Amino acid sequence: MPELPEVETVRRDLDRELPGRRIVRVVATGVRSLRRHPDRAQFAADVRGATVVAVSRRGKYLLVPLVGTGEGDRTLVVHLGMSGQLLLNAAEAPMLAHTHVVLGFDDKRELRFVDPRTFGEIFLAPLGGAALGHLGPDALTDLKGWNHLADLLALRTTKLKALLMDQRFLAGIGNIYSDEILHRARLRWDRSAATLTPAEVRRLFRSIGEVLGAAVELRGSSLDDQQYRDVFGAIGAYQGQHRVYGREAAPCLRCHRPIVRVRTAGRSTFFCPRCQA
DNA sequence: CAACCGACCTGTTCGC
DNA sequence: TGCGAACAGGTCGGTT
Numbered sequence: 001m002p003e004l005p006e007v008e009t010v011r012r013d014l015d016r017e018l019p020g021r022r023i024v025r026v027v028a029t030g031v032r033s034l035r036r037h038p039d040r041a042q043f044a045a046d047v048r049g050a051t052v053v054a055v056s057r058r059g060k061y062l063l064v065p066l067v068g069t070g071e072g073d074r075t076l077v078v079h080l081g082m083s084g085q086l087l088l089n090a091a092e093a094p095m096l097a098h099t100h101v102v103l104g105f106d107d108k109r110e111l112r113f114v115d116p117r118t119f120g121e122i123f124l125a126p127l128g129g130a131a132l133g134h135l136g137p138d139a140l141t142d143l144k145g146w147n148h149l150a151d152l153l154a155l156r157t158t159k160l161k162a163l164l165m166d167q168r169f170l171a172g173i174g175n176i177y178s179d180e181i182l183h184r185a186r187l188r189w190d191r192s193a194a195t196l197t198p199a200e201v202r203r204l205f206r207s208i209g210e211v212l213g214a215a216v217e218l219r220g221s222s223l224d225d226q227q228y229r230d231v232f233g234a235i236g237a238y239q240g241q242h243r244v245y246g247r248e249a250a251p252c253l254r255c256h257r258p259i260v261r262v263r264t265a266g267r268s269t270f271f272c273p274r275c276q277a
Numbered sequence: 278c279a280a281c282c283g284a285c286c287t288g289t290t291c292g293c
Numbered sequence: 294t295g296c297g298a299a300c301a302g303g304t305c306g307g308t309t
Contacts, residue, residue: 001303002303006302032285032286079303079304080302081303082286082287083286083287083288083302115286116286116287117286117287118285119286120303157278157279158278159280165303174302175301175302176302177302223301223302224301227302228302264280264281265280265281265282266282266283267302268300
């Protein structure tokens with residue numbers, strides 16, 4: 001479910017709400033959500049009593065550095081997977097099904113990790129550790145210019161969409177935003193990365209920033225009004241700006257020809273065969 | 278290195 | 294109305 005804009009929306013809200021708050025209660029029941037911590041009681045003991053320093057993000061991972069954890073300071077890392085939500089609730093609010101981890105704060109609020117499909121996870125990592133070492137530059141904050149992107153693209157023969165979604169190449173882009181970025185850049189999903197002209201690299205660079213930036217402004221995409229929610233339970237609004245994703249057979253908003261959907265590597269890709277080349 | 282596949286899960290939607 | 298199949302924003306590991 002959540003890609004960079006959704007995770008960034010969660011990050012911004014949590015970074016406004018949590019720093020300075022102390023964790024006074026931990027419920028750590030989710031075996032799969034805490035799969036890196038076979039000893040969940042130990043995880044709870046390590047987190048209890050710690051104070052949130054800040055909330056940052058790298059790609060689709062949320063990073064919550066803590067001071068005062070069991071064995072020195074560590075970072076709480078959260079990945080939402082396909083169906084994960086982080087909700088900031090009053091302690092007395094009813095508990096949703098599939099709530100796997102609850103952090104109770106010293107202001108009577110709780111941060112709850114809810115995740116029906118359990119593809120997401122939560123774990124503690126050493127501060128500044130190598131837990132996320134496989135990630136490439138963050139697609140929103142680390143791309144310094146179109147030459148930087150040109151350098152990354154050089155020598156890559158992969159298809160553009162696969163490359164944009166490869167978290168080792170650029171961190172944060174998933175199935176929705178890769179399609180939206182490539183449509184805005186007027187590039188086909190199956191173009192080999194190494195064949196881009198300088199003008200095309202520039203279009204791709206601009207499109208990455210514009211699509212992700214606009215999606216963050218609108219607090220992400222909530223496709224079926226049930227899935228992605230921000231920490232207050234509200235949906236995003238960027239789905240109303242989608243130009244290709246979920247629009248099979250609908251007219252392209254640029255050239256009015258029908259949008260086409262293909263399945264590759266088990267997932268849907270939407271594009272306009274006329275204006276993407 | 279690149280492309281594809283199944284696996285990991287639950288919930289919702291679609292077609293008969 | 295019922296029921297199985299298909300599908301869903303992600304990632305990993307294995308195979309070709």
